[in-house]
Each structure stands twice: as C-alpha cells, then as structure tokens.
Amino acid sequence: MEQWVFWPVAVLALSSALVVVVTPNAVHSALALVANLFSVAVFYVLLDAHFLAAAQVMVYAGAIMVLFLFVVMLLGVDRQEDLKESIPAQRVLGFLSVIGLGGLTVFTLRSAFDQVTFAGLEQANAGGNVEAVGRTLFEGYLWPFEITSILLLIAAISAMVIGRRRPSRELTEEDAAA
Amino acid sequence: MIQPAQYLALSAMLFAVGAAGVLLRRNALVVFMSIELMLNAVNLSFVTFSKMHGGLDGQVIAFFVMVVAAAEVVVGLAIIVQLFRFARGASVDDRRSLRG
Numbered sequence: 295m296e297q298w299v300f301w302p303v304a305v306l307a308l309s310s311a312l313v314v315v316v317t318p319n320a321v322h323s324a325l326a327l328v329a330n331l332f333s334v335a336v337f338y339v340l341l342d343a344h345f346l347a348a349a350q351v352m353v354y355a356g357a358i359m360v361l362f363l364f365v366v367m368l369l370g371v372d373r374q375e376d377l378k379e380s381i382p383a384q385r386v387l388g389f390l391s392v393i394g395l396g397g398l399t400v401f402t403l404r405s406a407f408d409q410v411t412f413a414g415l416e417q418a419n420a421g422g423n424v425e426a427v428g429r430t431l432f433e434g435y436l437w438p439f440e441i442t443s444i445l446l447l448i449a450a451i452s453a454m455v456i457g458r459r460r461p462s463r464e465l466t467e468e469d470a471a472a
Numbered sequence: 473m474i475q476p477a478q479y480l481a482l483s484a485m486l487f488a489v490g491a492a493g494v495l496l497r498r499n500a501l502v503v504f505m506s507i508e509l510m511l512n513a514v515n516l517s518f519v520t521f522s523k524m525h526g527g528l529d530g531q532v533i534a535f536f537v538m539v540v541a542a543a544e545v546v547v548g549l550a551i552i553v554q555l556f557r558f559a560r561g562a563s564v565d566d567r568r569s570l571r572g
Contacts, residue, residue, distance in 0.1 A: 296473060296474050297473070298528035300474045300478070304478075304482050307482065307486060308482070308485060308486065308489070311486050311489040311490065311509055311523065312489055313498070314480065314489075314493060314498070314502070314503060314506065314509060315490075315492050315493040315497065315502075315506060320499060320501050320502055321479055322547075323501075323502050324505065327505050327508065327509070330486075330509065330512070331512065332528055334512050334515070334516055335550075336480075337479065338516075338519055340474075341479070341519045341520060341522070341523045341532070342523055343522065343523075343531050345531070345535075346515075346519060346531055346534055346535060346538075347519065349535065349538060350538070351486060353539070353542060354508075354512070354541075358508070358541070358542060358545050361545060361546070361549060362501070362504075362505065362545070362549070363550050364571070366501060368553070369496055369501075369552075369553065369556045373489065375511055375519055375557070381502050384495075385496060388492070388493075388495035388496050389492070389496065390497075392488050392489075392491050392492040392495060393488075394483055395488050396484060396485075396488030396489075396491075399487070400481045400484045400488075401485055403480040403493055404477050404480075405480050406479040407475075407476050407480055408477055408526075410476050410477065410524060411475060411476070411524075412474070412475075412476060412523050412524055412525065413523070413524060413525055413526030414526060415522070415523050415526060415528070417526065418526060418527060418528050419528075427528055427531055427532065427535070428527055430528040430529060430531075430532050431535070432530050433537075434529070434532070435532055438536065440538060442539050443542075445539070445540065445543055446539065446543055448544075449542075449543035449544075449546045450546065451548040451552070452547055453546045453547055453549075456547065456550040456551060457550040457554065457556055458552055459557075462562055465485070467570045472482055
C-alpha cells in the first residue's frame with residue numbers, strides 16, 4: 295500500500311522542485327513550490343507525522359506561499375533574467391558541484407541506512423499524534439518554544455520597520471544639513 | 473515496504489535541487505524559494521529519523537524549523553521589497569552596495 299503512494303508522490307515532489315528551479319517565470323516557480331510543499335505533506339502523513347502534515351499545509355502552502363505570490367505580483371518580476379555570468383563559468387561549476395553534492399549525499403545515505411528499518415511510532419503515537427507532539431513539545435522543549443514566540447514577535451516588528459516607506463521630509467532635512 | 477533509505481535519498485535529492493536553485497538563479501525571489509526547498513528537504517529527513525527511532529523529538533525539531541522558516545520569509549521578503557523600491561530589480565548579482 296505504502297509504495298503505491300510513495301513513488302508517484304516522490305516523482306511529483308522531484309519534478310515540481312525542478313520546475314521551481316528551471317522555469318523563467320517567478321509565478322510558475324511559486325506554483326510549483328506549492329505542489330512540492332503539498333507532496334512533502336503527503337510524506338509526513340506516510341511517516342505518521344499528522345500534526346506536521348496539517349501544519350505544513352496551513353503554514354507553508356497557505357501562509358508563506360500567499361506571501362510569496364503577493365510579493366511576486368506586487369513587484370511584477372516577470373521580466374527575463376540576464377544570462378551574463380559575473381563569475382566565469384559560474385553555471386557549469388555550480389551545476390557540477392550540485393551534481394557532486396546530490397550524488398555524494400544520496401550514495402552516503404543509501405549505504406549508511408541500507409539495512410535500517412523503521413522502529414515505528416505506534417507506541418509514541420498511541421494517544422494520537424497531535425497529543426503526543428504537544429506533550430513532547432511542552433515537556434521537553436518548553437523553553438525553546440517560548441523563545442520561538444519572541445522570535446516571531448521580533449520578525450513581525452522588524453518586517454514592519456524594514457518595509458515602511460521612509461517619509462521624504464526626513465531626507466530633505468538631512469540633505470539640507472549635509 | 474518503503475525503508476528509511478528511500479526517504480533519506482529523496483530528501484537529499486530535493487536538497488540538491490534547492491542548492492542548484494541558489495547557485496544558478498539570479499532572481500532573489502527564486503533564490504528564496506530554493507532556500508525553502510532546502511529547508512523542506514531537511515524537515516523531511518528529520519521526520520524520517522523520528523519514525524526510524526520511534527520518538528517524537530524529530531517532529532518537534534521539524535516544527536521549530538518551520539517556525540524559523542516563517543520568520544525568515546517575513547524578514548527576507550521585506551528586504552527584497554525594499555531592494556526593489558530603491559534599486560529597481562531583484563537580481564542578486566547587482567547587489568554590491570555592501571562590498572568593502
């Protein structure tokens with residue numbers, strides 16, 4: 295049963311990831327990224343991480359991708375990238391190093407985890423995955439969790455400070471002083 | 473039956489594709505999306521390890537990665553919008569103002 299879901303979704307995940315990288319249009323990249331995030335959510339369900347699958351769809355495919363598409367539409371980045379290389383042979387070298395990185399990690403992981411099987415989460419997920427994750431989070435990771443809330447607050451405030459339009463009056467006063 | 477090695481190999485391939493996007497693309501928004509791809513690939517291996525070891529700590533770490541990625545997207549997109557406003561373009565090669 296599991297392999298009937300795994301292999302098609304694996305093909306979907308890899309091909310949509312490739313589309314994100316190769317398509318010249320940023321809107322198409324964003325839509326392919328949505329497909330990729332959904333397929334990763336399917337893997338989370340296969341791996342008995344039900345809470346993370348729901349959070350993936352809501353946080354990534356919902357919130358983050360809406361933000362991405364909003365910025366793409368706002369800035370209108372549908373013009374072509376220039377193909378001039380500022381570093382000589384950057385494309386060839388980048389392609390070769392990515393092939394090396396992917397090949398090495400896949401080979402190492404496959405050989406290192408060749409005989410390893412899943413211990414399974416039946417025991418840990420006995421009372422439901424959401425309850426179990428919540429218990430682990432608040433028993434073992436309470437302090438990081440609270441710090442994370444401060445991080446989110448800092449991110450929200452800093453995005454407002456960075457993104458605000460500076461009033462032109464300040465600029466002219468500084469120019470007059472300078 | 474799918475074994476952990478398959479999930480980990482898939483996650484490594486997704487990470488390599490994301491790294492290719494960061495290395496080969498110029499558009500700052502697409503570079504940003506490729507970083508998201510890489511974060512997701514790492515999350516997938518965390519969740520795989522969680523099931524492999526029979527504990528839920530891997531899922532909690534993946535949850536934290538997700539939260540930090542959300543914060544990172546908010547600040548990064550604000551910076552990209554400002555770049556567009558001042559410099560009229562999102563090509564990462566043209567951003568050399570901080571070079572000493």
